[in-house]
Amino acid sequence: xxxxxxxxxxxxxxxxxxxxxxxxxxxxxxxxxxxxxxxxxxxxxxxxxxxxxxxxxxxxxxxxxxxxxxxxxxxxxxxxxxxxxxxxxxxxxxxxxxxxxxxxxxxxxx
Amino acid sequence: xxxxxxxxxxxxxxxxxxxxxxxxxxxxxxxxxxxxxxxxxxxxxxxxxxxxxxxxxxxxxxxxxxxxxxxxxxxxxxxxxxxxxxxxxxxxxxxxxxxxxxxxxxxxxxxxxxxxxxxxxxxxxxxxxxxxxxxxxxxxxxxxxxxxxxxxxxxxxxxxxxxxxxxxxxxxxxxxxxxxxxxxxxxxxxxxxxxxxxxxxxxxxxxxxxxxxxxxxxxxxxxxxxxxxxxxxxxxxxxxxxxxxxxxxxxxxxxxxxxxxxxxxxxxxxxxxxxxxxxxxxxxxxxxxxxxxxxxxxxxxxxxxxxxxxxxxxxxxxxxxxxxxxxxxxxxxxxxxxxxxxxxxxxxxxxxxxxxxxxxxxxxxxxxxxxxxxxxxxxxxxxxxxxxxxxxxxxxxxxxxxxxxxxxxxxxxxxxxxxxxxxxxxxxxxxxxxxxxxxxxxxxxxxxxxxxxxxxxxxxxxxxxxxxxxxxxxxxxxxxxxxxxxxxxxxxxxxxxxxxxxxxxxxxxxxxxxxxxxxxxxxxxxxxxxxxxxxxxxxxxxxxxxxxxxxxxxxxxxxxxxxxxxxxxxxxxxxxxxxxxxxxxxxxxxxxxxxxxxxxxxxxxxxxxxxxxxxxxxxxxxxxxxxxxxxxxxxxxxxxxxxxxxxxxxxxxxxxxxxxxxxxxxxxxxxxxxxxxxxxxxxxxxxxxxxxxxxxxxxxxxxxxxxxxxxxxxxxxxxxxxxxxxxxxxxxxxxxxxxxxxxxxxxxxxxxxxxxxxxxxxxxxxxxxxxxxxxxxxxxxxxxxxxxxxxxxxxxxxxxxxxxxxxxxxxxxxxxxxxxxxxxxxxxxxxxxxxxxxxxxxxxxxxxxxxxxxxxxxxxxxxxxxxxxxx
Numbered sequence: 009x010x011x012x013x014x015x016x017x018x019x020x021x022x023x024x025x026x027x028x029x030x031x032x033x034x035x036x037x038x039x040x041x042x043x044x045x046x047x048x049x050x051x052x053x054x055x056x057x058x059x060x061x062x063x064x065x066x067x068x069x070x071x072x073x074x075x076x077x078x079x080x081x082x083x084x085x086x087x088x089x090x091x092x093x094x095x096x097x098x099x100x101x102x103x104x105x106x107x108x109x110x111x112x113x114x115x116x117x118x
Numbered sequence: 119x120x121x122x123x124x125x126x127x128x129x130x131x132x133x134x135x136x137x138x139x140x141x142x143x144x145x146x147x148x149x150x151x152x153x154x155x156x157x158x159x160x161x162x163x164x165x166x167x168x169x170x171x172x173x174x175x176x177x178x179x180x181x182x183x184x185x186x187x188x189x190x191x192x193x194x195x196x197x198x199x200x201x202x203x204x205x206x207x208x209x210x211x212x213x214x215x216x217x218x219x220x221x222x223x224x225x226x227x228x229x230x231x232x233x234x235x236x237x238x239x240x241x242x243x244x245x246x247x248x249x250x251x252x253x254x255x256x257x258x259x260x261x262x263x264x265x266x267x268x269x270x271x272x273x274x275x276x277x278x279x280x281x282x283x284x285x286x287x288x289x290x291x292x293x294x295x296x297x298x299x300x301x302x303x304x305x306x307x308x309x310x311x312x313x314x315x316x317x318x319x320x321x322x323x324x325x326x327x328x329x330x331x332x333x334x335x336x337x338x339x340x341x342x343x344x345x346x347x348x349x350x351x352x353x354x355x356x357x358x359x360x361x362x363x364x365x366x367x368x369x370x371x372x373x374x375x376x377x378x379x380x381x382x383x384x385x386x387x388x389x390x391x392x393x394x395x396x397x398x399x400x401x402x403x404x405x406x407x408x409x410x411x412x413x414x415x416x417x418x419x420x421x422x423x424x425x426x427x428x429x430x431x432x433x434x435x436x437x438x439x440x441x442x443x444x445x446x447x448x449x450x451x452x453x454x455x456x457x458x459x460x461x462x463x464x465x466x467x468x469x470x471x472x473x474x475x476x477x478x479x480x481x482x483x484x485x486x487x488x489x490x491x492x493x494x495x496x497x498x499x500x501x502x503x504x505x506x507x508x509x510x511x512x513x514x515x516x517x518x519x520x521x522x523x524x525x526x527x528x529x530x531x532x533x534x535x536x537x538x539x540x541x542x543x544x545x546x547x548x549x550x551x552x553x554x555x556x557x558x559x560x561x562x563x564x565x566x567x568x569x570x571x572x573x574x575x576x577x578x579x580x581x582x583x584x585x586x587x588x589x590x591x592x593x594x595x596x597x598x599x600x601x602x603x604x605x606x607x608x609x610x611x612x613x614x615x616x617x618x619x620x621x622x623x624x625x626x627x628x629x630x631x632x633x634x635x636x637x638x639x640x641x642x643x644x645x646x647x648x649x650x651x652x653x654x655x656x657x658x659x660x661x662x663x664x665x666x667x668x669x670x671x672x673x674x675x676x677x678x679x680x681x682x683x684x685x686x687x688x689x690x691x692x693x694x695x696x697x698x699x700x701x702x703x704x705x706x707x708x709x710x711x712x713x714x715x716x717x718x719x720x721x722x723x724x725x726x727x728x729x730x731x732x733x734x735x736x737x738x739x740x741x742x743x744x745x746x747x748x749x750x751x752x753x754x755x756x757x758x759x760x761x762x763x764x765x766x767x768x769x770x771x772x773x774x775x776x777x778x779x780x781x782x783x784x785x786x787x788x789x790x791x792x793x794x795x796x797x798x799x800x801x802x803x804x805x806x807x808x809x810x811x812x813x814x815x816x817x818x819x820x821x822x823x824x825x826x827x828x829x830x831x832x833x834x835x836x837x838x839x840x841x842x843x844x845x846x847x848x849x850x851x852x853x854x855x856x857x858x859x860x861x862x863x864x865x866x867x868x869x870x871x872x873x874x875x876x877x878x879x880x881x882x883x884x885x886x887x888x889x890x891x892x893x894x895x896x897x898x899x900x901x902x903x904x905x906x907x908x909x910x911x912x913x914x915x916x917x918x919x920x921x922x923x924x925x926x927x928x929x930x931x932x933x934x935x936x937x938x939x940x941x942x943x944x945x946x947x948x949x950x951x952x953x954x955x956x957x958x959x960x961x962x963x964x965x966x967x968x969x970x971x972x973x974x975x976x977x978x979x980x981x982x983x984x985x986x987x988x989x
Contacts, residue, residue: 030144030145030148031141031145032145032148032149032153032154049155050145050149050153050154050155050157050160051154051155051156051157051159051160051163052163054142054160054161054163054164055160055163055164055166055167057164058164058167058168059167062167062168073148075148077144077147077148078144079141079144079145079148080141080144
């Protein structure tokens with residue numbers, strides 16, 4: 009499934025609500041929570057992470073992973089939390105609006 | 119945003135990069151490389167989030183350009199130096215023109231300043247205007263301009279420049295003192311002037327080292343003045359080119375110029391009168407309002423007009439004002455035209471340098487063809503490569519621009535010294551103005567584009583494959599490249615022709631000027647300037663002193679004869695009055711004429727040729743009939759077709775009387791300006807007993823004049839130890855000074871001409887070397903099938919002939935087009951003289967053939983077997 013423009017950043021922020029994760033962990037988490045239907049390529053996830061870091065919405069730090077390897081872990085900053093809240097309501101409005109226009113799928117109404 | 123700026127710092131950048139690589143490495147170990155996909159691309163995308171990709175690209179271009187240029191030091195040096203010379207010379211001329219012609223005076227609201235043009239410029243005239251200008255002008259001021267006087271600071275005694283100004287001067291201009299105060303109307307009291315002085319900033323720095331000076335005393339011609347202020351650094355007065363050291367109240371004029379009072383004399387012109395128009399008053403309205411004052415002043419000066427015609431003329435006359443926004447300048451009048459010519463010369467010089475660099479860039483692009491094709495082949499965009507090449511050109515041009523700016527000031531100062539030859543005081547504010555800086559940057563970028571764009575675009579054209587397959591040596595895409603090469607060489611020839619033709623023209627004109635009979639035999643003639651008034655001599659002692667000094671000078675061993683005069687020879691100083699010649703057939707026989715008061719044997723001493731009659735001698739004094747000698751131009755103009763000798767000349771005097779002199783001789787014109795004879799007459803000073811200036815003695819020597827100079831000084835001192843020789847010049851030098859502009863132009867034209875010839879020769883050589891190399895195989899085959907050496911040489915020379923023909927024809931046309939620019943500047947020849955152009959073309963053709971000879975011979979000596987093996 010293709011992602012809408014800008015949605016990736018929102019997904020990353022949402023994923024980090026549950027705690028700090030490293031880059032690959034974030035990709036896996038998104039894949040898992042979308043039940044495999046969103047397969048984020050690491051190649052696009054990584055620049056998005058750097059973008060979020062630059063904006064100050066996430067912060068990173070070297071930590072030990074569950075497999076006892078060193079990795080850079082990203083966590084939400086307070087600013088990132090606020091941003092997520094904004095994105096969330098925007099997303100809800102967007103879904104509502106799109107749903108109203110689309111109604112039920114024409115094939116299913118018959 | 120802040121981070122993006124910081125990302126430009128190399129250390130931070132490296133740090134960031136290291137961190138990222140570590141992180142990606144760690145993740146790869148956790149997840150496995152395959153899982154993560156293309157990590158290089160991910161890193162690349164992340165990097166572009168940090169910085170500005172476009173800026174990174176440009177920085178990379180610049181870094182790469184630096185490396186490339188460092189690898190080719192000879193190309194870089196030649197390109198930078200030739201462009202720097204061009205840019206530096208242009209910037210220097212631009213600075214001069216800016217300072218002299220374009221810049222406004224550094225005063226309050228310069229737009230409302232006007233200068234009185236055709237009115238009385240005496241102190242009397244100034245006071246009249248100052249009294250009556252109130253309704254149309256805020257204020258009126260008078261200014262003498264810089265005058266040479268001895269200044270004594272207590273530590274140093276030197277000749278400096280004073281400027282006598284009215285009390286209203288600084289107020290009118292709206293200039294405030296940097297330290298202390300300026301001269302005010304209260305200082306400027308007629309009869310009892312306050313002896314106060316305002317120093318220029320430069321003089322304060324030079325003579326006092328910027329130490330506190332307020333209240334200290336400076337002696338001007340031994341008269342003590344109290345220093346009350348220092349003018350701001352940018353203020354030089356109102357005359358552009360003057361370098362005033364000290365401003366004094368104009369009413370103190372007679373204190374520092376002993377002798378006849380300048381202030382009382384109503385008919386002199388030692389002041390410039392300037393005014394500031396009231397808001398809303400136009401120049402025309404002011405002229406209308408002040409014309410009656412001007413007429414009234416004229417009547418008060420000269421008495422009522424003697425007849426109806428003169429009365430009508432006077433009452434129809436009109437005061438003229440001129441804008442003084444950019445100040446007054448004698449330099450401007452004299453040099454605006456020569457400067458424009460020089461501006462064109464250096465402009466063409468720069469164009470030539472650009473063309474030269476362009477041809478170098480072409481050669482370089484040829485060499486780099488393989489490298490460029492490789493880069494094209496692995497996916498670099500054409501624009502990307504062109505951008506890289508342009509960055510290199512721009513780097514070269516900006517380096518040249520920086521060098522050019524460094525050269526600008528010394529070059530401009532040298533030029534100023536050259537054009538103001540003989541006037542050591544001429545000084546302009548040549549500080550780096552933002553306009554000049556913009557000009558240089560603009561010219562540099564234009565030069566880079568001009569020299570770089572075409573080669574860059576050419577280098578990225580064509581297919582990738584042939585470039586890779588073939589060696590760089592025999593790179594093809596030839597027809598266009600060859601055409602471009604020819605075009606460049608032709609352009610070099612054409613531009614060179616313009617410069618060389620100019621050089622020939624000016625050099626020949628200067629030669630004509632030097633050869634021309636200016637009426638004086640210059641060899642072995644000295645002019646010795648002595649000012650007895652400075653040594654305290656009273657007016658009635660001056661002429662007896664002149665007589666005694668003449669005898670002393672004539673008695674010096676090695677001196678053939680000596681005489682004296684007021685104005686000497688080749689000087690700008692003169693007397694003028696109204697005259698009328700007896701027996702003139704004109705309806706109005708009255709004329710204004712220039713004259714001089716001279717001593718016995720003046721004409722014999724200067725080596726003038728008497729056309730008729732005799733020279734003055736010792737017996738022409740107050741006891742004898744009054745006599746005069748006129749010049750041939752005077753006779754031609756005022757007594758056409760008549761024998762002047764024996765006729766009377768009626769001369770108006772300063773006391774409003776007319777005196778009668780009998781013409782006893784006609785002398786071949788003594789020209790102050792070689793270009794134009796001036797009607798002049800001479801009176802024996804022993805009869806006129808008039809002396810307003812210093813005395814200029816003329817001394818003709820038998821020996822080398824330099825050898826007797828010391829004895830002449832000693833002779834003057836032996837008369838009176840207080841007397842000083844202010845100036846002693848060879849007549850040759852004085853004459854050369856009158857030709858300073860011509861010499862400047864000729865010297866510059868030659869400089870640029872030689873430069874142009876060199877560049878053209880290099881251009882032709884480069885073109886043919888390339889051509890011969892490219893056609894190695896063809897020449898080899900031709901020789902193998904029986905072509906002789908002469909045939910090969912002819913083959914190469916045909917190319918030269920083509921390039922020369924086109925270039926020289928275009929150059930001749932351009933030179934003709936430019937000839938309008940120099941009209942009136944060359945002596946006794948026409949600017950578009952076909953002979954001059956032919957001479958220039960011949961010189962260039964010879965040089966081109968010379969330059970072509972080496973590649974031609976190389977082609978002819980080629981071994982056909984070697985040539986063919988090369989394929």
